[in-house]
């Protein structure tokens with residue numbers, strides 16, 4: 001049977017690399033990324049995508065440096081919002097569905113229970129605003145779309161939190177990690193499986209896809225060290241101590257309501273995902 005041709009923007013990134021590998025057995029994934037492909041250039045973006053004639057696009061390219069977005073908001077909106085509009089233009093021309101990868105940072109973190117797909121959004125930093133504006137374009141300009149919000153990604157490819165913690169641990173450093181932000185750490189490979197499930201099911205709309213259960217960064221770091229058999233000292237600190245440019249939501253746990261209730265698909269919990277990450281790294 002002919003495999004569906006899927007174009008992945010940002011295919012060299014942490015998620016994009018895993019998508020290319022995870023989709024290959026069932027689909028025909030083709031990647032585009034910087035420097036040859038820049039989504040801020042509308043004509044070039046439309047030309048590059050339409051030339052490939054994909055049957056679906058997964059738009060994973062983004063300016064993901066949260067503090068960088070705060071310092072350079074023009075770049076954040078150029079890439080994450082208007083860049084998304086340029087990818088949309090190509091999908092509209094080809095009349096194909098778009099899968100937009102979005103973020104828990106569209107929420108303000110004031111809720112005390114996991115965020116569902118239709119909870120009100122209210123980003124508190126430029127990154128979240130630029131990604132939410134991208135969501136608005138997707139849902140207003142296209143009929144055929146999946147918006148998939150995920151959070152706290154870690155995975156086999158590229159820089160991620162567990163790798164940073166393990167690098168510091170290997171240098172024998174004492175670790176200081178924030179304990180006043182709670183979220184859902186999510187393994188890119190588990191996210192890829194949920195993306196495949198959503199695409200195959202074909203029901204358009206907004207989805208949350210994160211590993212189950214929650215943790216603070218401190219709890220996550222403690223589990224990483226324990227899982228890797230490291231004995232470094234680790235200290236919880238308040239996020240104010242880090243003096244970062246962008247605010248982070250205090251609580252951004254995602255509930256995968258649509259995946260679970262409509263697609264009967266359960267994501268594994270993050271503790272299980274971390275075990276697999278540590279085994280395969």
Ligand SMILES: NC(=O)c1ccc[n+]([C@@H]2O[C@H](COP(=O)([O-])OP(=O)(O)OC[C@H]3O[C@@H](n4cnc5c(N)ncnc54)[C@H](OP(=O)(O)O)[C@@H]3O)[C@@H](O)[C@H]2O)c1
Pocket residue numbers: 009010011012013014015016032033034037038039040059060061062063064079083101102103104131150151152153154158
């Ligand atoms: N990481 C997380 O914790 C997290 C959480 C929730 C949602 N997400 C979303 O998940 C998606 C994938 O995230 P990720 O962590 O895999 O990000 P990533 O590793 O930073 O990958 C993003 C890719 O997009 C590329 N890119 C940046 N600007 C571009 C442009 N103007 N034109 C074309 N490509 C461009 C990057 O290239 P360069 O590296 O050369 O800049 C990179 O290869 C993003 O949409 C992100 O918003 C991520």
